Amino acid sequence: MYILFSFYFFLTGTILGSFFHVVGVRLPQNAPFITSRSACPVCSTTLQARDLIPLASYTLAKGKCRHCQTHISLVYPAVELITGGLFLFSYCQFGWSVDVLEAVLLLSLAVIVTVSDVKYMIIPNRLLMFFAFAFVVLRLFFPLSPWYASLLGACTGFAIVLLIIVLSRGGMGGGDMKLLAVLGLFFGGPLTLLTFFLAVTAGTLISTFLLAAKVISGRQPFPFGPFIMAGAVISFYYGDAILAFYVQSFQ
C-alpha cells in the first residue's frame, strides 16, 4: 500500500503541478484557467488530452509541439517533476495525516507564486485572498496553540516586511508583505520569522552570486516570492527542529 500511495502522491503532484503552472501564468493576466483549453503558443493548435499527460507527453513528443515542431520549454516538465517530487516527499515524511494536507496546501501556493513572480514579478491578490481564506478555514479546524497564534503570525509577517520596505526603500514589494502575512496565518509567529530569515539569507546569497556571475544586473528587479516560499517549505518540514536547535545552542 505504501508504494501505491507514494505513486499516487507523485502522480497527483505532477498533474496539479501542470495545473498550477497554468494558473501562475494566466492569473496575473486575468485569463481564465479552468474553462479555456491550453494551446501551443506558436501555432495555436488546441492541445488534446494526449498532449496533457504530465511528463509523459513531453517525453513522447521529445519536447516539441506535435503540429509545428516548436520546442516546448523545459520549464513545463520541470514544474511537473518538482511538484510531484515534493508531494511524494511530503507523503513519505508524514503519511496520511493533517500534516500532509497542510504540505499540499503550502506546496500549491509555492508553485503558483514562484511561476507568477518569476514570470511577471507579480504575486496576484486573488491568489493571496484564496489562500488566506483556505488557511483561515484550515486553522478553524486545526488551530495552532494558542488559537490566536495565527493572528499574531499574520501581523508578524506583515510588520517585518513593512519594516524592510521602509528601511530599504524598495528591497521588497507589497506582494511580499501580503504573502508573508498570509503565511503567518498558516504558521504563527516563530515559523513566520524563520521563513523570513531563511528567505532573506537565501535571497541575498543567490542574488550576490547571480550579480557576480553577471546573470542579472544590479538595477534589475529581483523576484523575492520564490525565496519566501522556499523558506516557508523548509520551515514547514524542518522548522521545529531548526528552532529547537537554535534555542538549545543559546542556553
Ligand SMILES: [Zn+2]
Ligand atoms: Zn505548435
